[in-house]
Amino acid sequence: MSLDSNEAIVVEPDTKATACVIWLHGLGDSGAGFAPVVPMLGLPQDHSVRFIFPHAPEQPVTINGGAVMRSWYDIKSMNLLERADLDGVKQSELKVKRFIESQMDSGIQSENIILAGFSQGGVLSLFTGLRLPYKLAGIMALSCYLPAGDKLPEGINEVNKDTPVLQHHGQQDPVVPVDAGKMANTALINAGYLAEWKSYPMPHSVLPQQLAEIGQWLSKQLNV
Numbered sequence: 001m002s003l004d005s006n007e008a009i010v011v012e013p014d015t016k017a018t019a020c021v022i023w024l025h026g027l028g029d030s031g032a033g034f035a036p037v038v039p040m041l042g043l044p045q046d047h048s049v050r051f052i053f054p055h056a057p058e059q060p061v062t063i064n065g066g067a068v069m070r071s072w073y074d075i076k077s078m079n080l081l082e083r084a085d086l087d088g089v090k091q092s093e094l095k096v097k098r099f100i101e102s103q104m105d106s107g108i109q110s111e112n113i114i115l116a117g118f119s120q121g122g123v124l125s126l127f128t129g130l131r132l133p134y135k136l137a138g139i140m141a142l143s144c145y146l147p148a149g150d151k152l153p154e155g156i157n158e159v160n161k162d163t164p165v166l167q168h169h170g171q172q173d174p175v176v177p178v179d180a181g182k183m184a185n186t187a188l189i190n191a192g193y194l195a196e197w198k199s200y201p202m203p204h205s206v207l208p209q210q211l212a213e214i215g216q217w218l219s220k221q222l223n224v
Contacts, residue, residue, distance in 0.1 A: 024121025
């Protein structure tokens with residue numbers, strides 16, 4: 001499976017891919033930011049998981065003085081309830097759906113695809129995953145929030161109601177307060193989703209121990 005390097009970084013397994021993780025980066029980063037974590041996940045050597053790390057489009061970001069950078073959507077305010085530009089979120093949702101559907105077209109069933117993301121990418125993984133019309137293996141949302149703060153997105157599709165959702169957050173996160181992540185978790189739990197929450201003694205980042213635990217979770221959901 002080949003994707004244009006301008007679209008994403010793809011890390012192929014040694015064997016034929018039968019599952020896929022699509023991992024979305026945060027504001028100002030690129031697919032290259034998380035691509036190096038694959039060996040740190042501790043997956044079996046003979047795993048069959050393709051990892052795709054898409055690049056967000058470049059666009060002006062209001063809170064950064066209009067500077068142009070890779071961003072899945074504009075951030076207009078640090079106020080959680082007004083932070084995410086919903087039109088931009090929906091535009092990026094279409095891009096993410098195309099990545100998912102390209103994997104389905106290549107022969108990987110949607111039930112063997114995990115949608116993951118960090119920060120902005122996590123916001124998008126939650127938003128897109130909850131609205132998808134087809135079943136996923138899991139949704140991973142790291143150090144992020146819901147676009148509407150304390151409410152689930154409109155247009156939710158029930159097909160992923162029992163899909164495992166993994167949420168991790170740093171207890172000392174100065175960018176996305178841990179309370180914002182917990183608020184999203186509460187909204188998911190109250191709506192009946194299988195949302196697993198864990199916080200770590202870290203800022204807006206990931207830890208080696210956390211990556212190992214993520215690897216175990218991925219292995220469980222994808223049966224590798």
